[in-house]
Amino acid sequence: MNDLVQDALYDVIDPELGINIVDLGLVYGIDVDEDNNVRITMTLTTPGCPLHESIENGVKHRVREIEGINTIDLQLVWEPSWDPTKMSLKARKMLW
Template sequence: MTLQTQIEAALYEVIDPELGVNIMDLGLIYGIQIDDDNNVTITMTLTTPGCPMHDTISNGVKYRVGQMDGIGEIDVNIVWEPAWSPANMSDHAKDMLGIG
């Protein structure tokens, strides 16, 4: 399993506390970059710009990825473009939230 795949798997364990769904199924992760020193940059968004869980989710990402062996520095970039929409969610997330 590649480091990229391991990071993706770990991010399924980070839950949006307001929705009770993991950030991967919500479609909040836009990109994961890993450099030659295993420093990780995660580009993500939140469901709304005023999300009160901004720090909780960002810190959850850093904490969970930081638990992995061999990881260097972790940077989480929160972006607002492209804007998140429910269309980003997996079918599993939609089922969990009772959406179509």
Template sequence: MDKRIDLIINNLKEVYDPEIPVNVYDLGLIYNVDVDEENNASIVMTLTAPGCPVVDVLIDDVTQAAQSVEGIQTVNVDLTFEPPWDKSMMSEEARLELGFF
């Protein structure tokens, strides 16, 4: 995997949904991270629910996490609800943390 993508993912693990004590990556909200030849990052993400009240905060935090990687020029965050998020998308650690076992 591209080192820049690894660095972005590491930063995304520091972004938390204010309502849930688990980071957005382990929650399974990040569907894809890509960086092109010009160092532009593209992130596809979802939310736990379409009416999430903190959508703007989460998108800003995800954008800043990717932008803070050295060399990244621009960040585009695409919000999708296909496929819809469900608990099975969480990492094992997140499910343990939230008691979903």
């Protein structure tokens, strides 16, 4: 189920950068328990990100579309802080 959740998160696009949150390196962890309750640990590019609600809602909406998912617990963390080295090579190529 972890793979299904991660695959779904590729569909969540950061509206400012136009790149999915997985390739941006914003997703730090995905845990799915035996009851299909999902806990996603992630960050944003900056603590004051003006579009944080859009991204959070996108994550919850997309994961909710996966059949069998029960609860979704989205944990925003600021440590470790995000920096461009967390991006995939694909994301880096898109920005530079």
